[in-house]
Amino acid sequence: MRTAFGVETVRTAERELMARLPEGALMQRAAAGLAAACAELLGRVYGKRVVLLVGGGDNGGDALYAGARLARRGAGVTAVLLAPERAHEGGLKALRAAGGRVSAAAERDIAGADLVLDGIVGIGGKGGLRPAAAQLMGAVRESGALVVAVDLPSGVEADTGEVLGDAVRADATVTFGTYKPGLLIDPARERAGAVRLIDIGLGLPAVPELEALQYADVAALLPVPGASSDKYRRGVVGIAAGSARYPGAAVLAVAGALRSGAGAVRYVGPAADAVIARFPEALVHAGPPSRAGRVQAWVVGPGLGDDAHGREQLRDVLAADVPVLVDADGLRLADPEVVRARTAPTLLTPHAGEAAALLGVERSEVEAGRLAAVRRLAAEYRAAVLLKGATTLVAGPEGGPVRVNPTGTSWLATAGSGDVLAGLAGALLAAGLTAVDAGSVGAYLHGLAARLAAQGAPVGAQDVAAAIPAAWRDVRG
Ligand SMILES: NC(=O)C1=CN([C@@H]2O[C@H](COP(=O)(O)OP(=O)(O)OC[C@H]3O[C@@H](n4cnc5c(N)ncnc54)[C@H](OP(=O)(O)O)[C@@H]3O)[C@@H](O)[C@H]2O)[C@@H](O)CC1
Ligand SMILES: Nc1ncnc2c1ncn2[C@@H]1O[C@H](COP(=O)(O)OP(=O)(O)O)[C@@H](O)[C@H]1O
Ligand SMILES: [K+]
Numbered sequence: 001m002r003t004a005f006g007v008e009t010v011r012t013a014e015r016e017l018m019a020r021l022p023e024g025a026l027m028q029r030a031a032a033g034l035a036a037a038c039a040e041l042l043g044r045v046y047g048k049r050v051v052l053l054v055g056g057g058d059n060g061g062d063a064l065y066a067g068a069r070l071a072r073r074g075a076g077v078t079a080v081l082l083a084p085e086r087a088h089e090g091g092l093k094a095l096r097a098a099g100g101r102v103s104a105a106a107e108r109d110i111a112g113a114d115l116v117l118d119g120i121v122g123i124g125g126k127g128g129l130r131p132a133a134a135q136l137m138g139a140v141r142e143s144g145a146l147v148v149a150v151d152l153p154s155g156v157e158a159d160t161g162e163v164l165g166d167a168v169r170a171d172a173t174v175t176f177g178t179y180k181p182g183l184l185i186d187p188a189r190e191r192a193g194a195v196r197l198i199d200i201g202l203g204l205p206a207v208p209e210l211e212a213l214q215y216a217d218v219a220a221l222l223p224v225p226g227a228s229s230d231k232y233r234r235g236v237v238g239i240a241a242g243s244a245r246y247p248g249a250a251v252l253a254v255a256g257a258l259r260s261g262a263g264a265v266r267y268v269g270p271a272a273d274a275v276i277a278r279f280p281e282a283l284v285h286a287g288p289p290s291r292a293g294r295v296q297a298w299v300v301g302p303g304l305g306d307d308a309h310g311r312e313q314l315r316d317v318l319a320a321d322v323p324v325l326v327d328a329d330g331l332r333l334a335d336p337e338v339v340r341a342r343t344a345p346t347l348l349t350p351h352a353g354e355a356a357a358l359l360g361v362e363r364s365e366v367e368a369g370r371l372a373a374v375r376r377l378a379a380e381y382r383a384a385v386l387l388k389g390a391t392t393l394v395a396g397p398e399g400g401p402v403r404v405n406p407t408g409t410s411w412l413a414t415a416g417s418g419d420v421l422a423g424l425a426g427a428l429l430a431a432g433l434t435a436v437d438a439g440s441v442g443a444y445l446h447g448l449a450a451r452l453a454a455q456g457a458p459v460g461a462q463d464v465a466a467a468i469p470a471a472w473r474d475v476r477g
Helices: 007-018 025-042 058-072 089-097 106-111 131-143 188-192 215-221 247-258 272-278 308-318 329-333 336-341 352-359 363-368 370-381 417-430 435-454 461-466 468-476
Strands: 002-004 049-054 076-081 115-119 146-150 172-176 194-198 210-212 236-240 264-268 283-285 297-300 324-326 346-348 384-387 393-395 402-404
Touching (some): 049 058, 049 131, 058 146, 076 106, 236 308, 247 272, 247 417, 308 329, 308 336, 324 417, 329 352, 346 435, 352 363, 352 370, 352 384, 363 370, 370 393, 393 435, 417 435, 435 468, 461 468
Parallel strands (some): 049 076, 049 115, 146 172, 236 264, 236 297, 264 283, 297 324, 346 384
Antiparallel strands (some): 002 210, 384 393
């Protein structure tokens, strides 16, 4: 599991560790890791031109000490001091001793750089870049230099992933001690480039702010049938989706569910003919969901429409005493009180627009502050919530770490891919995963399937569904 901790926790761990170490030791560890990462990115250090953007705090100190190490290996290193009177004294001395110099013409030095090290501000930052730093960003962009952020791209919010003003756009970020939420959540994540973690020996608490499943975690959660499995023990997922107007949503949700480890898929709704034509293995039923036969979890909502029939189906499913995944129209029509009162697990899967409607805020507010939005939704609806989008997040109703999906790809931004995810995660619920596991494993496989299907070219939702088995194979090695 990859984990991320917020600034307060990092500060506490840092204080505890610093009390046991000689002064400056932590910064030296950080700078050594940073310099090594820069050297690797540069290929050859000797003769390369490195510009350090140095703010008034320890983030600038890291940059200066790393710059000194690069200067000792033969790089021409120049420091641009954004707060000259507060620049880290020891770092500056070390840089000068190693043959580095302070810039007298920032834009000219930046124009000739091979690598720009962003040490403007780290976890001590609030708000976007200030004007003096923001002004240099044009020159940085035009230089074509590699941009490496120290700890975080300056200008992003470490704890939330928000970007409240101008921010550095890095090719790579070298972060210390732990990932910070902002390195994993968009829009900030996108500014960080490839993130590398340097272990500096911080002792961190057991429960992180944020966690991201890795291959091994997903592999351990996948419902693989055993010798004594039968279709019922593997789990039957019911899909109440589609309408005369949107039969395709039903087909796509069934397509996702069929490749996701459940033993059988039952479909209930007006798109039965379309479903059977495409998937003869689906079990279809014409009556209400409660009469469809045994299921271990329901998916309700994709393409449901909002006529009386759709509303009735939703009511019926929400009354079932099994896990329920509510998506799309189901989210729009569900009575919040009924959702809150459910005793079996509920997983809501809104995109930003649906989440905004559920919270009564603007969509832009959800997109800018995804972490706060998913937590608030989970608390207000007493349900697990999977917030879809550029960074998919999954929160449980009891608080605890939020899961962030590491496999997302913007190729998924195609009509119907959410329906596939609903079927996929619903089948995982039926197979017995908790709502948070079903949501996060579902999102993981969904993103991976899209990547495998797309390989850098556009794909449709059906292609994503068809690639789910390949994603399974990839995860199981
Ligand atoms: N934690 C650890 O374990 C370790 C931490 N280490 C390193 O220390 C870093 C944290 O250092 P830090 O605490 O000195 O804060 P830092 O991020 O340099 O900035 C503070 C200064 O910036 C200013 N400022 C604020 N907002 C701003 C903005 N938007 N734009 C511009 N300026 C802004 C603010 O000044 P003021 O508001 O007073 O003007 C303040 O003086 C951390 O990220 C890591 O790199 C490693 O060395 C070792 C292990
Ligand atoms: N920019 C993006 N980057 C990564 N994933 C995205 C992006 N935009 C959308 N997605 C993913 O695509 C899917 C779209 O689902 P949804 O919005 O419900 O669309 P639809 O209703 O058309 O199926 C979700 O899984 C979402 O996380
Ligand atoms: K920085």
